Amino acid sequence: MKRSSRTLLLGASLGAAAAVVRARRHRPGGDDGDRWLVVTVNRAVADVYEGGPPPRPLDRFGDDLEVRVRPAPGDHGTELSARLRRPLPPGATSLPARLAGRDPRQEVRTALREAKALLEAGEVMLPDRPPTATGGTPAGKLVGLLGRRSGGEGVL
Known part of the structure; x- marks a missing residue:
């Protein structure tokens, strides 16, 4: 070059x-810390949340989580939104904190994905680990590392 x-x-x-x-x-x-995290669920609003406790597994947060449900645009299901009520410490949502798995919103993202899966399919389905992720090769170790990191965010 x-x-x-x-x-x-x-x-x-x-x-x-x-x-x-x-x-x-x-x-x-x-601030990033007070943003709503949202998933679209392919169910009617009444099937997702009717007051009371939030859908599983969002209910494990108790009063620490604010949940909002509304019809999705174009009448295509329901938007399920959540955000933490407590203030986040400075730097908690930074890129290094996210990469290290210390972002408190990561648990909320995971709970939203699991709630969507439970509402739509009745169970949370997890992918099988590829055989290369447990191998001793450098490529297998890299795939394993990327798989563990993507598990908290849903994407690599």
């Missing part, structure tokens, strides 16, 4: 990184 091409690629990468950082700092709505 020519030097000018490398310089151009480096400049473009730095510019993109700066744009991402700037966009994350100036999000509308304030």
Whole structure:
């Protein structure tokens, strides 16, 4: 690769990184910690939540969780929303905290996904571990690490 091409690629990468950082700092709505986390459930509003305790497994949070249910746009199911009521410590929602698995909202995301699965399918289905995830090869260890990290967020 020519030097000018490398310089151009480096400049473009730095510019993109700066744009991402700037966009994350100036999000509308304030702090990340008080955002609603939402899933769309393919059920009627009455089947999802009728007052009382929130659907399982969201009920394990008790009064620490605020739950909101409303019809999804276009009458395509129900939006199930949740957010923590307690204030989050500074840096709790940062990228390093998320990567280390210390983001308190991660448990809420997992509970929302499990609630969606229980309401739609009646059970929480988990993928089988690929055989390479337990192998001693470097690639198998990498797949295992990525699988453990994606389990808390639902994505790699």
